[in-house]
Amino acid sequence: MSDEFIAGFNPPPDDGGPAWWLIYHEDKFLVQDEDPPRLPLARQVWELGLTLETARYLGQWQGRPAYAATLGHPAATPEGYAWHGLYGLAMGWPEGLTALGGRAKQILAWERRNRFCGVCASPMIDDPKERARRCPRCGLVAYPRVSPAVIMAVQREGKVLLGRSPRFAPGRMSVLAGFVEPGETLEQTVAREIKEEVGIAVTDIRYFASQPWPFPDSLMVGFTCQWVAGEIEVDGEEIVEAGWYGLEDLPRIPPRSTIARRLIDHVVVGAQHLGSTGWR
Missing domain, CATH: 3.90.79.10 (Nucleoside Triphosphate Pyrophosphohydrolase)
Structure with missing residues (x-):
């Protein structure tokens, strides 16, 4: 099994298998409470008893789809899991997984900061062709900030x-x-x-x-x-x-x-x- 991450924008067809979930809440990720901590690998997030506000496809990690997601509302931490900040996780994670966590963190933060247009204050919408948000009124385009x-x-x-x-x-x-x-x-x-x-x-x-x-x-x-x-x-x-x-x-x-x-x-x-x- 390759540890290589292959970035992507459009999710693949559902093959019935599990996916990696980078679930983010209050600047922390949900991970299995192990040493080292592992990402949740689940068919659906409801298996963990969680409801998501948004989920974004990131690409393939270890041959399976990877999604970044935020909680829809506070919920009890699933048994066997814990919330950890990315900086602490990076001390024990391989470089590729740390980079994946960083990608998820930045994309979710960018979306949260670009809900409304910075020019005319209209609600922004997703661009269907690329990782961008567009204003349907004035045409402003916002890309993830680096x-x-x-x-x-x-x-x-x-x-x-x-x-x-x-x-x-x-x-x-x-x-x-x-x-x-x-x-x-x-x-x-x-x-x-x-x-x-x-x-x-x-x-x-x-x-x-x-x-x-x-x-x-x-x-x-x-x-x-x-x-x-x-x-x-x-x-x-x-x-x-x-x-x-x-x-x-x-x-x-x-x-x-x-x-x-x-x-x-x-x-x-x-x-x-x-x-x-x-x-x-």
């Missing part, structure tokens, strides 16, 4: 720059990140965010990888870069603490399921193999 953001690992003499946001728990650090502003390239955003948050200049900005990040609707685009000038001076708002760290003195860092951790591992492990001049 907010691009950069996340970057800055290297200096074999060490990586880590900072602490005031939202982080004490002792937890990560690489810097920030949202793209209108008119900016991704590389310009990297340089600007680093300069604004910690006061240093960078060079050799290179694409690394990307990761959907549905908190609430970001696409994290990862970069590596090299320190070129300046010393750390935190802005005190976005970043309240920052420093250079090597493999031997890393603080608490993000889990391996995140692009932040992949960037950190890439820099500090690469530095160990290639020496203090860093990777090429």
Whole structure:
């Protein structure tokens, strides 16, 4: 059985088999209370004793249809199930399943925010041909929102720059990140965010990888870069603490399921193999 997710818009014909259900309520998903938690796999949601407000087809997961759904009204949690937030689930789920959960979360949030037209306030309707909502009165089209953001690992003499946001728990650090502003390239955003948050200049900005990040609707685009000038001076708002760290003195860092951790591992492990001049 393949773990591959195949995105789709139009649901397949009913073959009488079960489907995966990503049931969402108050920012949490319903999962089987196991280790690791599993999605409900059921023929119909009424088997779980639940009534849905809306259900949207997402595609195929492990060879079966997958649907995102919201509860029509509060209900008792089915026996053997529990409600968990996506961030916590991502700590134990494979990357593909986390991405599926993020897709469901973002689509349901987008629909909730686009019930009415932002221009003329008329009720929006579904587009039958694509993932979009249209205004039947003025023609406004609303697509699911994706907010691009950069996340970057800055290297200096074999060490990586880590900072602490005031939202982080004490002792937890990560690489810097920030949202793209209108008119900016991704590389310009990297340089600007680093300069604004910690006061240093960078060079050799290179694409690394990307990761959907549905908190609430970001696409994290990862970069590596090299320190070129300046010393750390935190802005005190976005970043309240920052420093250079090597493999031997890393603080608490993000889990391996995140692009932040992949960037950190890439820099500090690469530095160990290639020496203090860093990777090429």
